[in-house]
Amino acid sequence: MIRVRQLIKSFGWPRIIIALFLLSLFIIAPMVGVKVSSSLSDTIARFGMNGIMVLAMVPMVHSGCGLNFGLPLGIIAGLLGGTLSIQFGFLGGSSFIMAVLLTTPFAVLFGFGYGKLLNKVKGGEMMIATYVGFSSVAFMCMMWLLLPYTSPTMVWGYTGSGLRTTISTEGFYLHVLNDFLKVQIGENFSFPTGMMLFFALMAFIVWAFLHTKTGTAMTAVGSNPVFARASGINIDRTRTLSVIMSTWLGAIGILVYQQSFGFIQLYMGPFYMALPAVSAILIGGASVNKATITNVVVGTFLFQGILTMTPSVMNSLIHTDMSEVIRIVVSNGMILYALTRKSEATR
Amino acid sequence: MKQPGAPLLEMRNISKDFFGNQVLADVNFTLSSGEILGLVGENGAGKTTLMKILFGMDIIHQTGGYGGEIFLHGKAVRYQSSFEALADGIGMVHQEFSLLPDFSAAENILLNREPKKSSPVSEVFGDRMDTIDRKSMQQKARTAIKKLGVELDPAMLVGQMPVGHKQFTEIAREISKDHIKLLVLDEPTAVLTEREADILLSAMRKLAEEGIAIIFISHRLQEVIDVCDTVLVMRDGRIIKDVPAAGLTIPQIARWMVGREVGEHPGRRAFNPEAQPVILSMKNLWVDMPGETVRDVTLDVHQGEILGVGGLAGQGKLGIPNGAMGLFPAGGTITFKGNAIPLNQPRRFLDAGMAFVSEDRRGVGLLLDESLDWNISFTAMQVQERFLKKYLKGAIKWRDEKQIQAIAKKYIDALEIRCTSFRQKAKELSGGNQQKVCLAKAFAVEPGLLFVSEPTRGIDIGAKGLVLQALRDYNSKSGTTIVMVSSELEELRAICDRIAIVADGRISGILPSDAESADFGLLMVGKQPDGSTEGGQG
Numbered sequence: 001m002i003r004v005r006q007l008i009k010s011f012g013w014p015r016i017i018i019a020l021f022l023l024s025l026f027i028i029a030p031m032v033g034v035k036v037s038s039s040l041s042d043t044i045a046r047f048g049m050n051g052i053m054v055l056a057m058v059p060m061v062h063s064g065c066g067l068n069f070g071l072p073l074g075i076i077a078g079l080l081g082g083t084l085s086i087q088f089g090f091l092g093g094s095s096f097i098m099a100v101l102l103t104t105p106f107a108v109l110f111g112f113g114y115g116k117l118l119n120k121v122k123g124g125e126m127m128i129a130t131y132v133g134f135s136s137v138a139f140m141c142m143m144w145l146l147l148p149y150t151s152p153t154m155v156w157g158y159t160g161s162g163l164r165t166t167i168s169t170e171g172f173y174l175h176v177l178n179d180f181l182k183v184q185i186g187e188n189f190s191f192p193t194g195m196m197l198f199f200a201l202m203a204f205i206v207w208a209f210l211h212t213k214t215g216t217a218m219t220a221v222g223s224n225p226v227f228a229r230a231s232g233i234n235i236d237r238t239r240t241l242s243v244i245m246s247t248w249l250g251a252i253g254i255l256v257y258q259q260s261f262g263f264i265q266l267y268m269g270p271f272y273m274a275l276p277a278v279s280a281i282l283i284g285g286a287s288v289n290k291a292t293i294t295n296v297v298v299g300t301f302l303f304q305g306i307l308t309m310t311p312s313v314m315n316s317l318i319h320t321d322m323s324e325v326i327r328i329v330v331s332n333g334m335i336l337y338a339l340t341r342k343s344e345a346t347r
Numbered sequence: 348m349k350q351p352g353a354p355l356l357e358m359r360n361i362s363k364d365f366f367g368n369q370v371l372a373d374v375n376f377t378l379s380s381g382e383i384l385g386l387v388g389e390n391g392a393g394k395t396t397l398m399k400i401l402f403g404m405d406i407i408h409q410t411g412g413y414g415g416e417i418f419l420h421g422k423a424v425r426y427q428s429s430f431e432a433l434a435d436g437i438g439m440v441h442q443e444f445s446l447l448p449d450f451s452a453a454e455n456i457l458l459n460r461e462p463k464k465s466s467p468v469s470e471v472f473g474d475r476m477d478t479i480d481r482k483s484m485q486q487k488a489r490t491a492i493k494k495l496g497v498e499l500d501p502a503m504l505v506g507q508m509p510v511g512h513k514q515f516t517e518i519a520r521e522i523s524k525d526h527i528k529l530l531v532l533d534e535p536t537a538v539l540t541e542r543e544a545d546i547l548l549s550a551m552r553k554l555a556e557e558g559i560a561i562i563f564i565s566h567r568l569q570e571v572i573d574v575c576d577t578v579l580v581m582r583d584g585r586i587i588k589d590v591p592a593a594g595l596t597i598p599q600i601a602r603w604m605v606g607r608e609v610g611e612h613p614g615r616r617a618f619n620p621e622a623q624p625v626i627l628s629m630k631n632l633w634v635d636m637p638g639e640t641v642r643d644v645t646l647d648v649h650q651g652e653i654l655g656v657g658g659l660a661g662q663g664k665l666g667i668p669n670g671a672m673g674l675f676p677a678g679g680t681i682t683f684k685g686n687a688i689p690l691n692q693p694r695r696f697l698d699a700g701m702a703f704v705s706e707d708r709r710g711v712g713l714l715l716d717e718s719l720d721w722n723i724s725f726t727a728m729q730v731q732e733r734f735l736k737k738y739l740k741g742a743i744k745w746r747d748e749k750q751i752q753a754i755a756k757k758y759i760d761a762l763e764i765r766c767t768s769f770r771q772k773a774k775e776l777s778g779g780n781q782q783k784v785c786l787a788k789a790f791a792v793e794p795g796l797l798f799v800s801e802p803t804r805g806i807d808i809g810a811k812g813l814v815l816q817a818l819r820d821y822n823s824k825s826g827t828t829i830v831m832v833s834s835e836l837e838e839l840r841a842i843c844d845r846i847a848i849v850a851d852g853r854i855s856g857i858l859p860s861d862a863e864s865a866d867f868g869l870l871m872v873g874k875q876p877d878g879s880t881e882g883g884q885g
Contacts, residue, residue, distance in 0.1 A: 211746050217729055220717070230703065232730050
């Protein structure tokens with residue numbers, strides 16, 4: 001009994017309640033005519049799509065830079081990599097690999113500048129990060145039009161210049177990860193093995209990094225910067241490194257998202273991407289200065305699960321198409337809940 | 348100046364402990380109207396706590412109240428809050444200013460007691476709508492300032508004043524209260540220039556003539572002798588002397604303050620540090636550490652010794668290790684084992700093989716939210732790359748949990764750190780055990796020289812002994828040179844070979860730890876033991 005209680009305590013009541021709610025949705029689903037198999041398949045797919053962007057929160061949280069509200073900046077690096085890969089004419093699997101490679105220098109560069117900025121505003125990182133994200137999106141809205149892209153799959157048809165708002169990844173890297181070793185069970189359930197493996201690989205890299213000397217220093221900087229300084233750590237450099245990592249993960253995250261989703265969304269696309277990722281990790285039990293890989297996995301699964309299930313079940317229950325309304329209510333409700341918990345680990 | 352009749356204030360058998368740590372015991376004294384009482388003692392002697400009890404401050408109630416009785420005009424009082432003390436005519440001027448910087452002197456002096464004018468609006472809506480009578484406010488402020496005998500513009504904003512004027516504004520606020528009977532001044536002259544201090548002292552005499560009793564807390568013994576009628580010397584929470592000030596000398600008071608006569612230190616060992624080579628040499632070190640400014644320190648530390656650094660609070664003794672380590676901006680030269688150590692770079696200090704145990708345990712010394720094994724191994728891991736497994740020719744430096752746990756266990760056993768396991772978080776430990784973790788962290792880097800700052804601050808007597816013993820053992824076992832900074836002269840004398848006393852940001856003298864206690868007391872107030880320096884004796 002005591003062990004059970006400890007287990008519950010370590011998992012945290014908020015997560016248990018959300019998990020029970022999610023479970024109840026899965027139980028109700030077949031009664032109102034929603035197929036559990038396809039719902040589960042959707043949930044898993046969305047988990048894989050969003051997981052790496054949630055993972056992008058972890059390095060910055062560890063170094064004490066708070067939650068990465070500047071995720072759009074990383075996403076923009078990813079968009080640049082993806083569009084450049086298409087522009088250069090890479091197709092299929094190689095286009096994804098090239099997208100990752102082309103993204104990396106942008107992510108490192110953006111992350112470096114972003115990190116330098118955050119070092120100047122210690123204590124107010126999250127507020128500044130939010131506006132870094134917003135303003136970079138606004139800036140890129142102009143750049144997408146002005147950059148000299150020429151690939152006919154991407155530019156506006158009537159002018160021949162400027163990128164379209166939505167670009168299909170079909171023929172390029174659509175489902176390259178999803179379809180790798182895909183397991184299809186029945187008509188409605190498929191398990192995107194490749195995408196999950198890729199997420200696992202990224203999670204492992206972050207986990208392993210946090211077990212190295214530099215990773216340990218990063219955690220210490222977040223836990224007590226003065227202590228770290230008194231142990232000879234260069235705080236600013238460690239923080240900048242963490243921001244670069246977070247930005248890079250955000251960039252890779254959006255590429256994985258695109259290959260599953262099927263479209264590259266430019267212009268205002270990245271604008272609202274930070275909040276769901278922030279909420280997911282908070283629901284997973286992280287706080288502003290403590291986050292683990294488990295938080296990422298649990299949080300992303302619960303957040304995306306509820307987001308997938310609630311609209312479809314509710315729709316079927318009340319027989320009107322309100323899925324979009326319900327989705328907005330649920331996702332913002334969860335964001336609101338998660339943000340009220342941001343000051344301390346929800347234990 | 349002493350007036351006959353019932354004493355204004357009488358304290359009987361006052362005692363106070365903070366969670367079993369006795370800080371005041373059996374304090375008795377009386378104070379008459381118009382009397383100036385000098386209260387002197389080392390840091391931690393209990394002066395401030397005594398005044399907090401008198402003033403009914405919250406901290407006293409929150410920690411379990413106090414024992415004994417206080418009589419005001421022969422009537423027993425027990426203040427539950429500072430407001431009650433204020434209402435009874437007790438005023439206090441704190442060491443830290445409690446002034447509003449954007450308000451003028453007059454506004455600060457009469458804050459919340461502003462003279463008011465009623466208007467038709469306030470007739471209808473009640474006295475909250477009264478307007479402030481600026482003219483009479485200026486007038487009242489001017490009267491209070493005049494009483495002090497200083498020149499101070501009531502319209503001047505406090506934020507733009509020199510510190511001395513701020514101090515006068517605080518005092519003026521207290522004496523502007525009509526029924527003020529007793530004024531407590533906690534180190535009012537510490538921030539004043541000599542001339543300003545003189546003005547303040549004469550103002551105090553004037554106030555006393557008007558029948559206001561004053562309790563004057565100061566480290567400047569000459570002022571105490573000059574201005575006070577009676578001197579009360581406190582030490583370790585007890586009143587050691589209660590004597591008329593007339594005829595006292597600074598060495599006398601200094602000896603009472605520091606206490607304990609020579610020869611009661613079994614800890615003193617036969618070791619001649621001066622015969623050993625110099626391991627660390629500081630030249631013209633200055634450190635800009637707020638509240639502990641080091642101005643010009645030149646100090647040689649010899650191989651294998653335990654050097655104590657003492658002095659009163661705020662004189663700069665804490666700045667020395669903090670500056671050497673590079674945690675605060677510093678200048679000058681530091682040479683360790685013949686190599687110059689660049690300042691302001693903690694990493695270089697650590698690389699050279701020195702370590703520092705900070706006086707700010709929770710702020711600097713510990714990762715409160717992390718486990719003990721991390722706390723103990725972290726510095727050694729980061730600076731010396733120990734407790735790491737290396738893969739790919741050192742490209743990947745993996746944390747070696749086994750070694751980390753082994754070293755944590757070793758020091759938990761060696762220093763008897765009370766904890767459930769090495770996985771416990773540092774914040775869950777008691778102060779004494781946290782201090783031991785800090786020591787373990789420093790020991791783990793196996794330093795050639797160890798700076799220890801206030802190792803026993805805020806921990807109880809039992810743990811104090813253990814911490815000091817651990818330092819002593821470490822020194823004799825591994826031959827590590829230790830520089831120990833402490834406000835408690837007694838503990839320095841217990842384990843150090845030599846003690847350097849810091850006054851006003853400079854080393855005022857270095858004495859062997861079994862030197863005359865009065866000599867230490869004199870050095871602390873910036874006087875040379877032979878009495879040859881300026882100022883002279885009272």
